[in-house]
Amino acid sequence: MRDTIRSFVDRELKPLEEGVLRNERSGLAPLEPGILRDLQEKARAAGFWGITLPEEYGGIALGAVMHSIVEMELGRTFVPFRFGGEADNILFACTGQQRDSYLLPTIAGERRACFALTEPGAGSDARNIRATARRDGGDWVINGEKTFITGGSEADFCILFARTGEGITAFLVDREMGWKSSPIPLMGQRLCASLSFEDVRVPGSNVLGEVGGGLDLALSWIGQKRYVIPSMAIGAAERLLGMAIDYARVRQSMGHPIAHYQAIQWQIADSEVEIESAKWLTLHAAWRVERGMDARHAISIAKLHGSVMANQVVDRVMQIHGAMGYTKELPVERWYRDLRVMRIYEGTDEIQRRTIARNLIKGHAKLGSIGE
Template sequence: MDFSLTQEQKMVQRTIREFVKNELMPLEQQVLRNEREGRPGITSDELKALQLKAKELGFWGINTPEEYGGANLGSLMSAITWMELGRTFVPFSFGGQADNILYYCNEEQKKKYLIPTIEGKRRSCFALTEPGAGSDTSNIRMSAVKDGNEWVLNGEKIFITNGNDADFAMVFAVTDKEKGAHGGVTCFLVDREMGWRSERIPTMGEWDPAALVFEDVRVPEENILGTLGGGLNLGFQWIGAARWVIVARALGSAERLLQMAIDHAKTRVTFGKPIAERQAIQWMIADSAVEIEAAKWITLRAAWMLDQGLDNRHQASMSKLYGANMANRVVDRVLQIHGGMGYTKELPIERWYREMRLLRIFDGTDEIQRFIIARNLLKGHVKVGEWMD
């Protein structure tokens, strides 16, 4: 059992950390100003320019297969990459990537959707959640009715990331009511020009989701992704791949926040002493460090299991549950250590505070993760004290 990184992994980690420090962190004040004025933190043109800079360093398609021009670094390296990117709140991600389920496209669909997405010419969104069907995917109401060689979609999706900017959506709709959720739901590739519209949903954070409205949107038969009735299997693959990634980025943020708290505690003086000498402050710092370390190894193991071809769903749920709550506890302590200044918009702590709160809801609530974990244990899918394989 070796917990150390290889020399190649260390080199990649250092390079990304330098990129974040030199190219992204200097933009933080600009991002804060833009967001306060109701504008995007960075524009799409600025994002593309940064992605091209990263491409010059070899960072393009971090987890994209080599046949599509990607680096295919694997899940463990992807986790480390997201940790490093999490050290800043600048809304950046490396280019050259596509949603994992888009690789189920047939050859014609790959030309129209997958490859242009990898190249950055198209942008997708994943449309599963509905007003009455969030974690309860069995309650999907979006309908798709066959009419000749087309399907007519009606319904609404909600809280869709990238829904305001995407030019096509991966939409899940009921194609056979008799078969229910498993076997009766199909995924469609639906271009915006086919007639769906998006409506912005204001939130307490900088996440900018959308409601997608479908009114008699006609979709060609050839736009079915995967197989007819196989939609939920694809949906669960998308969700499962994202849970531990969310925590990986939060880990980077938590480490940056903790360092901010340590630096502040050493210089902030009350009653003649730095607050770093106060036990109350020391315990908040110590608890945060321990929880960050615990969340890190739960998450890295979830990524490692994927690289080994193992079923990581139980581990991913534990990562999501513990990591999301860890991030919320850490940012709350860091804000407390900074006192009144932490609550102001002069520092980015309050922004991170709002952002972290979403983690306990996004891609499966705390309650859903607890349900999954308990079910696996009670049904014997996972046994206490045994290594998962």
């Protein structure tokens, strides 16, 4: 599976990288819609459709370990491509008509969703969101603002979290119901937006899950995403380190390839050690998820170490490339910008450290435990 996906990345995605960089310099979308559709069809023909989708929906339901390995391989390129046949795990809480209107069209690629939790005053502290939803007959009326919402400008419906009298509740809100989005310029390739809700009326049938049960749904989504992030970081770091090794072999300085110098060798060695340690921490976290064990502590460790590792590696790779690494002729500077956000989104470094420390201090996690 790993080798087949790596071949797909090498054959279909890497040749598009120069075009992605060129489009970025011209202010265009990374990939044209036609190219993206062709890639999706090729991936589906190769059997890469619904890789984590339950079999009852036509997916192949890979476990968390294989999912992590898939994300490592996709992380080896910055071309923004995802295999089709997927839906946010939170959408599987859909019932009845919700399933037909939201879940199934999302799986089929006919609709696009975004996850609207973060607010200007509430990021990692999700319990402090201020968007509100009040009952009005059989409807809910929503007011508030969300920010840094991935895919917010492209989505035709959002999974919105708002405060109700019973607690935080999740809603499925179509764009036609009245919410607006504004793109947020970022230093990397991620496409984020702010969303505004002003007296947006949502029918009661669009509550996702139970009224007041939205926070548990949100945390289940965030927990699943956190082992994916270090997986992608590992793929990017391996690709970058390979570029640095290749460059060090041919770049001459003072009559020798710079690969002969200890200063370069140590940067390469440190990067390899950090990549391998992040890989096994991440696979361990995914293994716990797959076995149905409590994986929260392991995921926090993997997310923290993987995110920091990727930023350390890309910084060394740029240093090894010198001035060339700083130019837009090479993709190193692109990765330098893209990887930085991994230390911020889906739980900052500081939040992960707090979580890890609290787990140990309160006895939720035990030192020296293996497979417990």
